[in-house]
Amino acid sequence: MTVLEAADVTFRYPDGTQALTEVSVRVERGEIVAVLGPSGAGKSTLFKCFAGLERPSAGAVAVEGVELAALHGRERRLAQHRIGLVFQEFHLVGRASVLSNVLVGRLATANAFTSLFHWMSRADRTLAVELLTRVGLGEQVRKRADSLSGGQRQRVALARALSQRPELLLADEPVANLDPVLAAGVIDDIVRMVREEGLTAVLNLHDVSLARRVAQRVVGMREGRIVFDLPVGEVTDPVLADLYANEELAANAADREEVAA
Amino acid sequence: MTATLEKKGEAATAEPRTQPGRREEIDRLARLRRPGWGTVAGALAAVAVLGWSSTSSGFDGPALVDGLPHVADFVSRMFPPSWEELPVAIELMIETLGIAITGTVLGTLLSIPLALLAARNIFPQPWIRSSARTFINVFRAIPELMWALMFVASVGLGAFAGTLAITLGTSVGMARLFADIFETADMRAWDAAAATGARKSQRVAWVLLPQQIPTMASYTLLVLDGNVRAASLLGLVGAGGIGMELNQQLRLFEYGSVMTIVLVVLVVIMSLDLISSTVRKRFV
Ligand SMILES: Nc1ncnc2c1ncn2[C@@H]1O[C@H](COP(=O)(O)OP(=O)(O)OP(=O)(O)O)[C@@H](O)[C@H]1O
Ligand SMILES: [Mg+2]
Numbered sequence: 001m002t003v004l005e006a007a008d009v010t011f012r013y014p015d016g017t018q019a020l021t022e023v024s025v026r027v028e029r030g031e032i033v034a035v036l037g038p039s040g041a042g043k044s045t046l047f048k049c050f051a052g053l054e055r056p057s058a059g060a061v062a063v064e065g066v067e068l069a070a071l072h073g074r075e076r077r078l079a080q081h082r083i084g085l086v087f088q089e090f091h092l093v094g095r096a097s098v099l100s101n102v103l104v105g106r107l108a109t110a111n112a113f114t115s116l117f118h119w120m121s122r123a124d125r126t127l128a129v130e131l132l133t134r135v136g137l138g139e140q141v142r143k144r145a146d147s148l149s150g151g152q153r154q155r156v157a158l159a160r161a162l163s164q165r166p167e168l169l170l171a172d173e174p175v176a177n178l179d180p181v182l183a184a185g186v187i188d189d190i191v192r193m194v195r196e197e198g199l200t201a202v203l204n205l206h207d208v209s210l211a212r213r214v215a216q217r218v219v220g221m222r223e224g225r226i227v228f229d230l231p232v233g234e235v236t237d238p239v240l241a242d243l244y245a246n247e248e249l250a251a252n253a254a255d256r257e258e259v260a261a
Numbered sequence: 262m263t264a265t266l267e268k269k270g271e272a273a274t275a276e277p278r279t280q281p282g283r284r285e286e287i288d289r290l291a292r293l294r295r296p297g298w299g300t301v302a303g304a305l306a307a308v309a310v311l312g313w314s315s316t317s318s319g320f321d322g323p324a325l326v327d328g329l330p331h332v333a334d335f336v337s338r339m340f341p342p343s344w345e346e347l348p349v350a351i352e353l354m355i356e357t358l359g360i361a362i363t364g365t366v367l368g369t370l371l372s373i374p375l376a377l378l379a380a381r382n383i384f385p386q387p388w389i390r391s392s393a394r395t396f397i398n399v400f401r402a403i404p405e406l407m408w409a410l411m412f413v414a415s416v417g418l419g420a421f422a423g424t425l426a427i428t429l430g431t432s433v434g435m436a437r438l439f440a441d442i443f444e445t446a447d448m449r450a451w452d453a454a455a456a457t458g459a460r461k462s463q464r465v466a467w468v469l470l471p472q473q474i475p476t477m478a479s480y481t482l483l484v485l486d487g488n489v490r491a492a493s494l495l496g497l498v499g500a501g502g503i504g505m506e507l508n509q510q511l512r513l514f515e516y517g518s519v520m521t522i523v524l525v526v527l528v529v530i531m532s533l534d535l536i537s538s539t540v541r542k543r544f545v
Contacts, residue, residue, distance in 0.1 A: 081458030091453035096471045104467050108458030116466045164457055
């Protein structure tokens with residue numbers, strides 16, 4: 001069954017930048033897909049369109065057959081609740097406790113009035129603590145989120161996303177802010193939890209080796225278009241070299257500019 | 262690197278050779294430094310306003326000099342402070358603190374919804390924000406003592422009128438402050454919470470307030486300080502607190518009692534200042 005389907009998605013920012021051009025992807029239930037591509041390829045923009053944070057200028061995105069952009073109010077909130085998001089910079093409430101950050105993921109279905117006083121049902125609290133224990137933060141439940149390390153913070157954000165009991169997990173460069181050793185650990189945790197929960201996941205990654213390690217399928221993007229969409233076994237070095245061609249040249253040029261300035 | 266080199270080169274060539282064209286250019290630039298007509302007119306206007314305001318403020322140099330002995334006399338008659346007045350002064354100071362604290366707490370609670378309406382990132386609709394801001398600005402323009410007069414007229418003499426006046430003044434004053442605090446908040450966690458499907462009210466309770474409460478509490482303590490001062494004066498218009506007693510003792514020429522009252526106010530406000538600055542340091 002198809003969980004996520006993008007059909008001919010084109011996206012233009014208000015300033016006229018065309019970030020996506022006729023992008024079509026289809027993700028089946030239980031798949032783990034990595035999106036790769038050089039900086040500015042449009043990965044983050046695609047993530048926002050998938051998540052319903054941005055509305056495509058043309059084309060459509062459907063999650064479980066529902067087009068988020070067409071929904072409003074309560075229906076929209078409940079549809080968003082079915083999609084868990086993980087961001088590069090964690091997006092946690094630093095002063096709040098780890099537990100309270102995870103409980104945010106339960107708000108959409110909690111009692112609208114009592115939840116305002118931070119009163120959450122036992123089932124919600126149990127789920128939150130259970131998820132935190134499973135990502136290895138059982139001891140940190142009462143700590144303030146801003147007292148944790150980067151890797152721990154991203155695990156809190158993961159637990160928040162999973163506490164929504166989503167169908168689909170989307171992550172935009174979830175480990176770009178972490179050092180390589182930590183990054184591999186966090187990515188492994190994400191993938192392990194996705195498998196355990198039987199979820200579908202799309203991960204934007206900048207690290208090719210990480211993508212190869214965890215994904216079943218890799219989508220390569222460049223200049224707003226999909227360049228390839230292959231099972232991980234077929235993503236060979238020449239294919240990747242093609243995807244990143246000229247990027248090194250561009251990076252060198254940027255370095256030279258920096259030196260000049 | 263290249264930029265600094267260029268600048269050096271330019272300076273080196275410009276200084277020794279002053280071509281005729283460049284001379285004129287320098288003269289023109291030098292004239293620019295002379296005050297223009299607008300500046301002169303502005304300065305004259307400023308002097309005129311100062312002159313007018315000093316006459317209408319009744320400022321009178323000779324009278325001040327003549328009055329100095331009387332001021333000294335007045336101060337000397339304030340000693341010694343009257344100890345009989347102390348229990349009354351303390352009791353009324355407690356009432357004053359009650360007015361100030363109740364008004365600050367109620368006003369702060371009322372200011373939060375108002376501030377949310379006035380913050381662009383919480384309610385992006387321009388009409389909501391501008392109506393809330395207009396409401397706040399209009400009510401903020403009226404001093405607390407005027408509110409006190411009006412509340413005395415409507416609910417009668419006493420501390421209740423004072424409490425209402427402080428509550429109202431605080432709620433609009435704080436609403437403005439809090440709205441500005443909210444507008445500069447980091448919205449990333451807010452957006453992430455929105456993407457989980459959480460309602461706006463829930464996002465306020467779980468994301469915005471937890472992030473901002475230390476800053477808000479620190480401002481609240483600052484405002485409490487000001488409200489104690491304001492509440493000490495409310496008695497002058499019959500709205501409760503220590504001001505009423507001060508007024509009465511002045512009229513009876515009981516300067517010893519006046520001194521006691523002033524000392525009590527002084528001690529309370531200074532200790533409050535000390536406490537609140539210590540607490541605020543812990544917050545931020
Ligand atoms: N808010 C915005 N307004 C205008 N243009 C934008 C905006 N955000 C991104 N862009 C542009 O859209 C294009 C795609 O950007 P996007 O952030 O999706 O790339 P990316 O693949 O995520 O890159 P990176 O790997 O650096 O995160 C870029 O050319 C970028 O400059
Ligand atoms: Mg990006």
